[in-house]
Amino acid sequence: MARYIGPKTKIARRYNEPIFGENKFTHKKQYKRVYRGKRFKKNDYISQLFEKQKLKYIYGILERQCRKIFKRASSIKGNTGDIFLQLLERRLDNVIYRLGISTSRSGARQLVCHGHIKVNAHIVNIPSYYLKPGDIIEIAEKSKSHNAIKQALSSIKVPIVSWLSWNKEKMLGTFQHLPNRNNIPENINDQLIVEWYSK
Known part of the structure; x- marks a missing residue:
């Protein structure tokens, strides 16, 4: 099955977080990302995409799996974002x-x-x-x-x-x-992911 096997520190720098745990990224000085010579500004679309991609890297799942889990979460009564993270933690x-x-x-x-x-x-x-x-x-x-x-x-x-x-x-x-949303330690904005998949 396909998995991400590329440079992990590069991904950690992209999201400015130790996505795959502690590595050399955590011991280096952090710089703001620059895009084509200008400050990198996030709009709603980019923010939602980045949050979804970050979640996929953290839990090591593919797009098809992620979409399938979200579909299951949206069919369960309750807050979709909380249930989505709950399923991933299970x-x-x-x-x-x-x-x-x-x-x-x-x-x-x-x-x-x-x-x-x-x-x-x-x-x-x-x-x-x-x-x-x-x-x-x-x-x-x-x-x-x-x-x-x-x-x-x-x-x-x-x-x-x-x-x-x-x-x-x-x-x-x-x-x-079952875990409560407040007790899940991952820094994920589940609302942005819900907005992305609800389009």
Whole structure:
């Protein structure tokens, strides 16, 4: 499946944020972006497009997936923007990243695809699998000694969010409840994305 494999620091500079986590971008002096010799000014169209593209880079999804998730969110009763982000946070690859089992979402996706993760005692190899409240996420027995997993767990830098819990001894996590918009740490203006897809 197609994924972005280009220069990550370039993308981080474009959005003036560490999109893919901490890298050399975060240690360099930031400059305002210049476009064709003039100050780069954003209009409504560009602001909406940039926000949508930023979200896709953060969660590592493609346009077709993003549109499909938005369509599902818009069919559920409630605030479309909040539900849209909620669905993205419920993805298995994102939850693995949030729990600190992997240091990045791309790494989490690889762990899932290679069968290192169990959900409710069954191996799940679909990164886009939606978790429900009460689901138990654990590392497969054969994978508990995996170097990448051990290294990630020993140096957890990503804080575990309020809707997840992690048992260090048993090496398993629990999806406790659906996340609220205020508790999602990503700097995303979901209203601009809703406006983009509502055209």
